[in-house]
Amino acid sequence: MSRRWLPLLLLSAAAASCAVPSKVDVVQTPSTPTTRTFHSHGISFQYPGNWVAFDAQTPDPQQAPTQKSQDIVGLDDLNIVSITAQLAPQSDHGFSVWDKRIVSQFSDAFLQNGIEVRSGPEKILVGGEKSLRWKIRQPSGVGYVLDTTLVVMFRGDTEYYVRCQHTAARGPEIDHGCDQVLTSFKLGKAQA
Known part of the structure; x- marks a missing residue:
């Protein structure tokens, strides 16, 4: 099975994030915590206190049968x-994300x-789950080039994609926050 939808996921998520109102340079005040905790949709993780959690994304009607949730935190769009x-293809059930066939598909x-x-x-291991990490570069669709760390993990019938994307100017901040998310990432009960 080809991962034809993967680039659509990456590019549509980048484009969708551009539709979210920008929140550049959130001012940190003395009452701003140094770390925040996200907990929803069966996942939890910590992220920098000066970041914002964007509204949960509604699955695209074209992806509705497969996409379960999309949650976004960060500095801006x-x-x-x-x-x-999202639901894993039936043909991938029972396979480890480390399997050569899965790696080849990506x-x-x-x-x-x-x-x-x-x-x-x-x-790598993320939240105790076998995962794969790539560093990729892709256009944003609005004139920027985005460097992206993409982490993929499977659990039961669900695939999880952690995408840490940034412009060149925000690389160190997002990379640091990405590390914080990945080291604190936890999955709840396996979702059916």
């Missing part, structure tokens, strides 16, 4: 960390859609 949960999808892979896949 381009510099974000998003977590998307690599083929990147190549076929002109997404520049800067590094990866790297086998």
